Amino acid sequence: MENAKLAVLKERAKALAKGGNKVRDEEGEEFLVFSAGGERFGVKAGFVREVVRVEEPTPLPGIPPHVLGILNVRGEIVPVADLHRLLGIEGGRSESVDRVLILEIGNVVLGLAVDGVDGMRRLDAQHLQPAPSSVAASTPAAVLGLAANRVLILGGRELLNGLSSADSGSMQAGRNS
Amino acid sequence: MILGRLQKSLTWRMAVSFGVLVTAALVLSGAVNWIYAERDVREEAFRTLSVVSDFHRDRLESYFAERLRAFRMLAESRDVHDILGWAARRAALENVEGEEANWNSYVLLATKAHERFVSKASNLDLADLLILAPDHPSPVYSMRSGVKSVPELNEGTSKSVESLWAEVLRERRAVWGRPAPHGSGGRPSLIVAIPIKAVKGEGLAGVLLAVLNTGALDDIISRDGYLGETVDAGLVDEKGRFSGIGDEEASRALDPKLVAEVLGDGKQVRELTEAGGRPVLRMVAPLGLAKTFGAPFDWVLVVQTDEAAAMARIRALGIRFAGLGILMAMGACVLGVFLSRSLVGPLRSLEAAVREVGRGNLNISIEATDRQDEVGGLINSFHLMVQSLRDQTHEILEGVNTLAASMSEISATAAQLAASSTETATAVSQISTTAEEVRQTAQLAQQRADDVSKDASRMTQTSEEGRYVTREAIQGLQRIRKEMDFVAENVMRLSEQSQNIGDIIETVRDLADQINLLSVNAAIEAAKAGEQGKGFAVVAHEMRSLADQSKEATEQIKQILTEVQKVTGGAVMAMERGAKAVTAGLELGEKAGGAMERLAATVEASADSALQIAASSHEQLVGVEQLVQAIQNIHEATGQNTEGARQLEMSVRDLERLSQSLKNAAARFRV
Numbered sequence: 061m062e063n064a065k066l067a068v069l070k071e072r073a074k075a076l077a078k079g080g081n082k083v084r085d086e087e088g089e090e091f092l093v094f095s096a097g098g099e100r101f102g103v104k105a106g107f108v109r110e111v112v113r114v115e116e117p118t119p120l121p122g123i124p125p126h127v128l129g130i131l132n133v134r135g136e137i138v139p140v141a142d143l144h145r146l147l148g149i150e151g152g153r154s155e156s157v158d159r160v161l162i163l164e165i166g167n168v169v170l171g172l173a174v175d176g177v178d179g180m181r182r183l184d185a186q187h188l189q190p191a192p193s194s195v196a197a198s199t200p201a202a203v204l205g206l207a208a209n210r211v212l213i214l215g216g217r218e219l220l221n222g223l224s225s226a227d228s229g230s231m232q233a234g235r236n237s
Numbered sequence: 238m239i240l241g242r243l244q245k246s247l248t249w250r251m252a253v254s255f256g257v258l259v260t261a262a263l264v265l266s267g268a269v270n271w272i273y274a275e276r277d278v279r280e281e282a283f284r285t286l287s288v289v290s291d292f293h294r295d296r297l298e299s300y301f302a303e304r305l306r307a308f309r310m311l312a313e314s315r316d317v318h319d320i321l322g323w324a325a326r327r328a329a330l331e332n333v334e335g336e337e338a339n340w341n342s343y344v345l346l347a348t349k350a351h352e353r354f355v356s357k358a359s360n361l362d363l364a365d366l367l368i369l370a371p372d373h374p375s376p377v378y379s380m381r382s383g384v385k386s387v388p389e390l391n392e393g394t395s396k397s398v399e400s401l402w403a404e405v406l407r408e409r410r411a412v413w414g415r416p417a418p419h420g421s422g423g424r425p426s427l428i429v430a431i432p433i434k435a436v437k438g439e440g441l442a443g444v445l446l447a448v449l450n451t452g453a454l455d456d457i458i459s460r461d462g463y464l465g466e467t468v469d470a471g472l473v474d475e476k477g478r479f480s481g482i483g484d485e486e487a488s489r490a491l492d493p494k495l496v497a498e499v500l501g502d503g504k505q506v507r508e509l510t511e512a513g514g515r516p517v518l519r520m521v522a523p524l525g526l527a528k529t530f531g532a533p534f535d536w537v538l539v540v541q542t543d544e545a546a547a548m549a550r551i552r553a554l555g556i557r558f559a560g561l562g563i564l565m566a567m568g569a570c571v572l573g574v575f576l577s578r579s580l581v582g583p584l585r586s587l588e589a590a591v592r593e594v595g596r597g598n599l600n601i602s603i604e605a606t607d608r609q610d611e612v613g614g615l616i617n618s619f620h621l622m623v624q625s626l627r628d629q630t631h632e633i634l635e636g637v638n639t640l641a642a643s644m645s646e647i648s649a650t651a652a653q654l655a656a657s658s659t660e661t662a663t664a665v666s667q668i669s670t671t672a673e674e675v676r677q678t679a680q681l682a683q684q685r686a687d688d689v690s691k692d693a694s695r696m697t698q699t700s701e702e703g704r705y706v707t708r709e710a711i712q713g714l715q716r717i718r719k720e721m722d723f724v725a726e727n728v729m730r731l732s733e734q735s736q737n738i739g740d741i742i743e744t745v746r747d748l749a750d751q752i753n754l755l756s757v758n759a760a761i762e763a764a765k766a767g768e769q770g771k772g773f774a775v776v777a778h779e780m781r782s783l784a785d786q787s788k789e790a791t792e793q794i795k796q797i798l799t800e801v802q803k804v805t806g807g808a809v810m811a812m813e814r815g816a817k818a819v820t821a822g823l824e825l826g827e828k829a830g831g832a833m834e835r836l837a838a839t840v841e842a843s844a845d846s847a848l849q850i851a852a853s854s855h856e857q858l859v860g861v862e863q864l865v866q867a868i869q870n871i872h873e874a875t876g877q878n879t880e881g882a883r884q885l886e887m888s889v890r891d892l893e894r895l896s897q898s899l900k901n902a903a904a905r906f907r908v
Contacts, residue, residue, distance in 0.1 A: 090764035092757070105764035111757045113750070159754070177753075179781055180760040180774065 088184040093211055094161060094174040096143045100211050101174075102183055107216035109164040111177050114140075117160070131160060131171050138162060140171035146219070147202060165216050172219075183207045247584070248577040255573035256566045263562035267555070274551050279518065282547035283507050286468070286520040290505060290540045293458045293470055294522055297538070300457060301530060304449060305411060305429065307361055312431040312445040316350035320368050321433070321443050323347030323384070324377035328370075347384045354380050362453040364426050367398065367446035368433070371406060374399040376446065393417075398446060401430040405444045413532035416451070416480065425451055425481050451482050458483045458538070472524070472536040475500060480536055487539040489513055491521075496537050499523050509544070516544040583612050587619060597905035599627045630906045637896065637903045644889070644896040651882070651889040658875070658882035665868070665875040672861070672868040679854065679861040686847065686854040693844035700837040707833045711826040718819045725812040732805045739798055742791050749787035756781035 091102035092111075110133075117129030117140040126145035131138045140160055161172040188205025191212055202218040242249045311317065326343040354366055358380060366380035367388065376398065379388030390398060397414055404412045414428035427449040435442040458470040471483030477493035479485050490512040499506050505522035512519070519541040526532040586603070593601045603623065606616045759777035763770030 092761060092764075105761055108761050110761060111754055113754050177757050179757060180764055180778075 088182045088186075091181050091183045091185070091207075091211070091213065092161070093178040093181045093183075094159070095176045095178065096174045100178070100209075101143070101214050102181060102207060102211040103161070103163070103214045103219075104185075104216060105180060107163050107165050109162045109169070112160050112162060112171075113158065114160050117171070117173070128173055133162060133171075136169070138169050138171045140173050143172055143174065146172075163216060163219070165220055168220055170220065181209075181211070183209075183211060183213065185213055188213060247581050248574055251577040252570040252573035255569035255576075259569040260562060260566040263558075263565065267558050267562065270558075271551075271555060274554075275548065278548060278551050279509070279544075282518050282542060282544075283520065286507070286518060286540045286542060287505065289468060289470065290520045290522045290538055293540065294524060294538055296457045297454065297524060298529065300453065301526070304361060304447075305530065308429060308431050308445065308447045309411065311354075311357070311361075311366075311447070312433045316353050317368060317433055317445060318436065318442065319343075319346040319350040320378045321370065323350075324368070324370060328377075344384065347378075351378075351380070351384050361447075362450045363447055364450040365448040367448070369398070369402050369444040369446065371441050371443055374402045377443075397428070401428065401446065402444050405430045405432050406441060409441065410531075413526075413530060413534075415534050416474075427451060454482045468540065468542045470538065470540045473539055474537075475535055477537075482536075483539075486513070487519075487541050491519075491539060495521060499537055500535060503528070512541070517541045518544055518547060580612060583608075583616055587616065590619065590623070594623060594626070598907050599623060599630060600907055627908055630903070631908050634903045634906065634908070637899045641893075641896045641900050644893045648886075648889045648893045651886040655879070655882040655886040658879045662872075662875045662879040665872050669865075669868045669872040672865045676858075676861045676865045679858045683851070683854040683858040686851040690844070690847040690851040693840065693847035696840045697837070697844045700833065700840040704830070704833045704837050707826065707830045711823065711830055714819060714823045714826050718816065718823060721812060721816050721819055725809070725816060728805060728808045728812055732802065732809060735798055735802050735805060739795070739802070742794050742798060746788060746791040746795070749784045749791060752784035753781060753788065756784055 090105040092105050092108050093100060093102045095101070112131075112133055114131055117131045119129040120127075123129070123139075126142050128140045128142055131140050138160075159174050159177050161174055161177070163170045163172060184207065185204070188207055191203045191206050201221070202214050204213040204215045204218070207213050243253060323343045323346060326340060330340060354363075357363070358366070363380065366378075367376040368378040369376050375395065376388050376390065378384070382388040394417075397417065401412055401414050409432055411432070412430045414430065416425040416427050429447050429449065431445040431447065432441050433443040433445050454472070458472065469484040469486040471485060471487030472480040473488045473491060473496065474480050475496065477488065477491045477496045479488035490510065495506060495508065499521050500523055503523050503525065505520060507518070507520050509516065509518055511517070519539060522538045522540075524536045524538055527535045583606075590601050590603050601623065603616065603620050605620050606613050608616070756777045759780060760774055763772075763774035763777055766773065
């Protein structure tokens with residue numbers, strides 16, 4: 061018994077001594093972590109083309125409520141969506157849009173208004189925990205799960221699909237990563 | 238009883254007075270006369286005694302001298318030589334027998350000589366006569382034994398004879414022997430030895446011894462007749478003992494010292510002494526036998542008389558004088574009685590009249606008399622006096638009535654005067670007290686004024702200093718305002734600069750934000766590049782951290798700036814307030830300066846005023862003190878006034894009483 065306990069404790073100590081970075085460095089993928097509406101989200105870096113800073117997206121008449129407007133990024137017109145509404149999460153969006161993530165999946169380009177960008181993180185996307193109920197009554201499809209450090213991992217394709225499902229006929233679901 | 242009569246009766250008094258006066262005069266003159274007369278009589282008695290004494294002394298002296306001369310003559314007479322021859326022959330006969338014829342002639346001669354001696358003896362008072370040869374001290378001849386027999390002498394006598402013989406032979410002069418009792422009666426006899434000169438040559442043929450009978454001396458000094466039988470005279474020897482000559486009474490109670498004194502200085506002495514129980518006047522005089530005759534003894538002559546005998550005449554005179562005096566006194570008394578009679582009668586009637594006048598009855602009448610003497614004058618004057626008294630009393634009565642009325646008024650006035658004077662005194666006393674208080678107040682005021690003057694001068698100084706300080710303060714405030722302006726300007730510039738810094742910081746922050754974004758994008762690009770982008774990812778990460786640091790720094794700077802701006806804003810506000818306060822202070826200071834100037838002027842003026850007040854109050858104090866002194870004087874004068882008024886009132890009251898009693902007295906008079 062004693063020997064078994066001591067073995068477990070030794071195991072843990074080893075795990076702690078290794079630190080998280082090495083795990084991150086060796087395992088997982090690069091995620092861009094950002095915050096919106098008090099929650100932290102992460103999205104695979106591969107889906108992100110760039111982050112731009114805009115004043116305010118130009119609103120357009122007749123567009124879905126989750127679309128804020130359009131944005132001119134170096135001559136390219138990019139729609140900007142509200143993540144909250146997109147995810148169906150209760151709570152208002154930010155008053156002013158500061159950062160806009162430009163997602164590019166295939167040939168679909170989407171701007172995503174966020175509150176702030178934390179930076180690049182290496183996260184283990186294989187071992188995800190279910191998203192907490194605080195996000196939504198029913199976990200949206202775009203939310204893949206909860207990674208370490210309370211980061212909600214968003215799936216790019218699911219996100220685009222959600223957009224397309226919400227916006228009927230605008231976009232087809234892409235390939236799952 | 239006699240005293241009572243003397244007090245009541247003039248007659249008695251005059252009689253007794255006359256008697257007493259006369260008696261006193263007589264007694265006085267009698268006493269004086271008595272004293273002087275007694276002294277004179279005593280002197281006279283003494284003088285008489287002196288005369289008697291001198292007389293006796295002269296007599297005695299001449300007697301002795303005469304006898305001595307007689308004996309010398311006798312010694313030089315032939316008879317003595319005959320006797321001596323006879324004696325020598327007889328001696329020769331006793332030795333050698335023979336020559337009978339010559340012997341008879343010798344005997345005859347000697348017998349004749351003896352007879353002549355005997356015949357002379359009674360005249361010369363000789364008791365005996367002895368003749369001694371020079372070769373032997375025993376006498377060869379004695380008158381008493383005669384020529385028939387050889388003289389025999391007793392032992393004492395032969396001794397004295399022998400010594401006398403020897404002395405004569407030695408001295409060759411007459412020598413007296415000491416008195417010795419000789420013969421009967423105890424009367425002394427005197428022996429004088431005379432040298433018998435030889436017929437030829439200087440030698441001595443013999444010695445003649447004469448024994449003198451002192452009965453003759455007795456006769457001499459007992460003979461008197463000047464003062465009757467009362468004078469006693471006697472001789473005493475050196476020791477005061479009676480010599481046996483004269484009266485033995487004279488030597489009684491004689492002081493030997495007196496005798497010694499008399500013999501010492503050779504002067505006569507008088508004395509008044511008691512002898513035999515009665516006073517005697519005594520005169521003691523020396524005879525001077527030793528001096529005059531070289532006698533070996535001396536006698537003193539004492540003459541005395543009874544004082545009573547000496548004074549007998551004057552006493553008789555005194556008795557007669559006293560009898561006459563008594564008679565004269567009685568006569569004087571009688572004369573007094575008669576004299577008083579002529580006085581007392583008129584006096585009695587006058588006395589009755591005066592008594593009536595004394596009772597106030599002036600209506601009596603005394604008749605004038607025609608007597609010319611003093612009594613008559615008295616009666617007439619009394620008559621006139623009563624008349625004029627009547628008139629005067631009449632006037633007096635009227636005057637008294639008037640006086641009484643006036644006195645009442647005066648008394649009332651005096652009482653009012655006293656009352657008002659008392660009131661005045663009270664008022665003056667109050668005034669005096671008030672003046673004293675005023676003086677004290679003035680003194681206090683003067684002290685206060687002095688203090689105020691000093692304070693004012695200090696105040697002037699202080700206000701001068703205040704003015705100076707205020708001026709300094711205004712200048713300081715002006716400098717402060719300049720500095721404040723400068724500081725405000727700088728602070729404003731600082732505020733602007735901080736604003737600029739804010740802008741710059743904002744820019745930097747924006748830049749940091751963009752770098753951050755750029756780093757994110759770079760990281761995304763690096764992530765997209767995969768393994769090849771790893772180095773770039775590191776760079777992007779570094780960029781990102783730099784951007785974060787820049788952002789943090791800008792945040793910090795912004796915070797600091799914000800603080801600075803806040804502080805600067807506060808400073809600006811404070812500066813504004815300070816500037817306002819300084820301006821206000823300056824204004825106030827200028828106002829204060831003006832006020833100080835005015836204050837200084839006022840203080841100076843008030844100091845001048847205080848000085849003037851001090852001077853004035855000093856003068857005032859002096860004036861008030863003089864006033865107080867004056868009031869004090871008035872007070873004293875008023876007090877004296879009051880006292881005087883009171884005394885006046887009392888005097889007036891006394892006067893009133895007096896006038897009342899005068900009135901009462903006057904009412905007794907019946908005019």
